[in-house]
Amino acid sequence: MHSKDQICYDEYQRTADWLLSQTRHRPNVAIICGSGLGMLAEALKCQDSFSYADIPNFPQSTVQGHASRLVFGELRGKTCVCMQGRFHMYEGHPLSKVTFPVRVFKLLGVQTLVVTNAAGSLADSYSTGDIMIIKDHINMPGLAGINPLNGPNDEKFGPRFPPMSGVYDKDLRKMALDICKSLGYSQFVQEGVYCMVGGPNFETIAEARFLHKLGADAVGMSTAPEVLTASHCGLRVFGLSLITNKVVKDYEDQEKVDHAGVLGVGLMRSETLQTLVTELVSRLEINNNRVE
Ligand code: HPA
Numbered sequence: 001m002h003s004k005d006q007i008c009y010d011e012y013q014r015t016a017d018w019l020l021s022q023t024r025h026r027p028n029v030a031i032i033c034g035s036g037l038g039m040l041a042e043a044l045k046c047q048d049s050f051s052y053a054d055i056p057n058f059p060q061s062t063v064q065g066h067a068s069r070l071v072f073g074e075l076r077g078k079t080c081v082c083m084q085g086r087f088h089m090y091e092g093h094p095l096s097k098v099t100f101p102v103r104v105f106k107l108l109g110v111q112t113l114v115v116t117n118a119a120g121s122l123a124d125s126y127s128t129g130d131i132m133i134i135k136d137h138i139n140m141p142g143l144a145g146i147n148p149l150n151g152p153n154d155e156k157f158g159p160r161f162p163p164m165s166g167v168y169d170k171d172l173r174k175m176a177l178d179i180c181k182s183l184g185y186s187q188f189v190q191e192g193v194y195c196m197v198g199g200p201n202f203e204t205i206a207e208a209r210f211l212h213k214l215g216a217d218a219v220g221m222s223t224a225p226e227v228l229t230a231s232h233c234g235l236r237v238f239g240l241s242l243i244t245n246k247v248v249k250d251y252e253d254q255e256k257v258d259h260a261g262v263l264g265v266g267l268m269r270s271e272t273l274q275t276l277v278t279e280l281v282s283r284l285e286i287n288n289n290r291v292e
Pocket residue numbers: 118119120121202203219220221244245246247257262
């Protein structure tokens with residue numbers, strides 16, 4: 001990371017203090033909405049919303065399908081803050097900016113991070129429209145040394161060498177699977193490994209085959225930086241991928257993925273995803289010993 005990309009503790013704190021001065025909500029849960037999945041935020045009651053452009057230090061999102069708002073409100077009695085639109089590496093943001101909101105959430109008192117994304121499937125048993133509970137991830141940019149935790153470590157957030165085994169909370173995954181069973185979702189819900197690539201291009205056939213052989217079930221262009229930053233500062237993490245397309249792994253296959261198709265599947269399954277996240281959030285145990 002270039003030193004100019006380094007963000008100091010006071011900057012996160014200033015943004016958190018500004019938000020706390022603008023809303024009476026004190027969120028315990030943060031939700032990051034992926035491409036075409038921003039309607040989750042619409043379900044929040046008693047909303048206070050802030051355009052990213054108005055929040056001190058916040059980056060700006062440039063991708064179609066993202067509304068660029070931070071929305072505070074109640075979801076079945078749990079106070080949440082919801083990102084309608086996230087930041088991606090391929091937009092040119094340094095990862096310190098991509099993950100900036102996560103540390104702000106920590107300073108707001110958030111304990112649990114829920115991430116959603118759109119992803120292409122590599123697993124042969126998956127279909128378009130499936131929901132994948134993320135069991136683990138492969139962070140391709142991270143393995144290549146592109147990591148939001150690069151640079152001097154701030155112990156106020158977490159340790160220099162954070163473990164990443166068990167980063168997607170096992171109890172939350174179990175709870176989500178139970179909810180899916182009781183809602184009758186089981187036939188289109190999977191649990192699998194998400195692979196993050198840098199994008200913005202979709203994968204070549206050789207790359208898709210390579211990632212599949214590595215053990216990835218789905219591939220997308222986000223999530224890993226936010227998740228590892230959240231885990232580093234002690235947040236519990238739960239993640240869902242909406243399978244918006246099958247990744248082409250066969251040279252005889254004529255299909256081509258495009259962004260409009262990705263957004264369309266998001267719309268198709270948006271209500272289902274919203275129901276699942278709402279049910280999960282409503283069952284979260286909140287530790288109310290907030291450090292103000
Ligand atoms: N590849 C990478 N990112 C994606 C895809 C894909 O096929 N679909 C949605 N996001």
